[in-house]
């Protein structure tokens with residue numbers, strides 16, 4: 001009994017495949033997420049990243065391969081904010097808490113705290129989603145995911161609608177949560193720099209059919225990575241031929257790359 | 265408390281916005297008055313005489329008595345249509361099989377004129393309360409059904425995924441995801457159905473009952489009493505307008521606050 005509490009939770013995807021009608025979207029996907037670890041999934045749009053995440057979130061039945069998860073409290077942030085239009089910001093953030101049976105006062109308190117932490121203003125908390133900008137809506141969606149204190153976060157391009165300054169703030173918030181709660185994160189992004197800044201493992205996907213073509217590990221802890229490190233790693237990653245073919249980039253001449261590296 | 269006060273404020277703003285409506289109503293009365301002058305009192309009594317007659321009917325007590333009888337019949341038929349139509353419509357919207365089975369029936373119901381139902385009802389229920397109530401029910405039910413069905417059919421599957429991802433229990437899934445959306449379709453259908461119930465009940469009473477506003481109209485017609493006829497019509501229309509604009513419209517605004525920009 002007591003040992004089970006201390007064992008780190010684990011998400012294990014083995015030989016996963018998926019088809020929409022006759023089209024094969026995913027093929028032979030293997031991946032692991034352990035609590036305390038951030039795994040980033042990068043790849044061109046349409047390669048099946050969202051489908052993979054939805055399968056992990058249990059929103060679609062798994063037909064080929066298997067997904068085994070020992071996480072108890074996963075939270076999902078969708079590619080679109082998907083807020084309930086008839087609920088205020090505060091009630092949207094508190095949705096998962098209400099579902100879990102948390103009392104009204106407690107969930108309002110936590111929702112307010114998270115709303116403010118994700119950079120929303122006091123007066124935004126009473127507004128309805130249609131009164132918020134796209135960036136604000138994604139912040140509400142992130143706050144809704146963090147509010148249930150998840151042990152596994154599934155994020156689908158969480159920061160793509162945000163400006164650089166706010167991105168930096170939310171990276172810091174996410175890293176703070178990671179350090180205090182040691183949660184596992186599976187994050188989709190098409191921003192290589194974002195992946196390098198936040199994640200411990202980067203999985204590069206290629207399209208038709210969607211498959212993982214490359215895996216990178218970054219051993220330096222995320223808190224210690226500075227801009228120089230991120231730029232250097234990005235440049236290195238962009239030199240990799242698997243990454244270049246996956247994103248359909250033409251092979252680059254090596255002297256051009258060294259010049260790009262100069263500023264850092 | 266704050267919610268109540270903001271509700272009251274928006275209600276007052278809403279009343280204030282009624283000035284335009286009142287102005288156009290006054291214009292209508294002016295045209296009526298003018299037409300009354302033109303055709304003479306026997307054909308079209310002017311508004312003043314009509315309201316006086318109505319005041320007389322109210323004073324002697326017969327107005328409220330007949331209106332209560334009529335309202336009771338309309339509300340029973342309307343309530344039954346509401347319960348049956350909403351439930352069946354929701355089920356039909358959520359299940360493809362139920363939809364395929366019920367659609368033709370509803371089309372038949374909508375296509376059949378209320379007066380045809382009235383004749384059938386007369387044969388089945390005779391001169392009692394059953395005839396107007398049944399006619400109101402059949403006239404309103406398909407409208408409520410279609411509203412509920414459309415509401416359930418247009419449910420956003422993506423929000424269903426949100427409900428699954430955040431592990432909403434079935435009851436909360438219904439109250440927090442399904443209901444708010446469906447109500448925005450249902451409520452307008454309810455308002456339409458209420459209007460229809462009020463018209464149909466008067467028609468049914470006119471042909472089938474010995475009491476109620478419809479019966480009173482039949483009596484005033486046989487006496488060639490145009491003033492009383494117009495007085496009854498005014499009472500019926502006035503009551504419907506009052507219920508719709510003082511009760512239903514403010515409720516609709518309140519529950520659909522999330523749709524309009526404040």
Ligand SMILES: Nc1ncnc2c1ncn2[C@@H]1O[C@H](COP(=O)(O)OP(=O)(O)O)[C@@H](O)[C@H]1O
Pocket residue numbers: 020021025044045046047048049050051052
């Ligand atoms: N519900 C669906 N039905 C049919 N095809 C789908 C559906 N959802 C996604 N697809 C297809 O699956 C492929 C992968 O989509 P998606 O997982 O959204 O990619 P990504 O998130 O990497 O951009 C696309 O070609 C898309 O057209």
Ligand SMILES: [Mg+2]
Pocket residue numbers: 046049050051079156
């Ligand atoms: Mg996607």
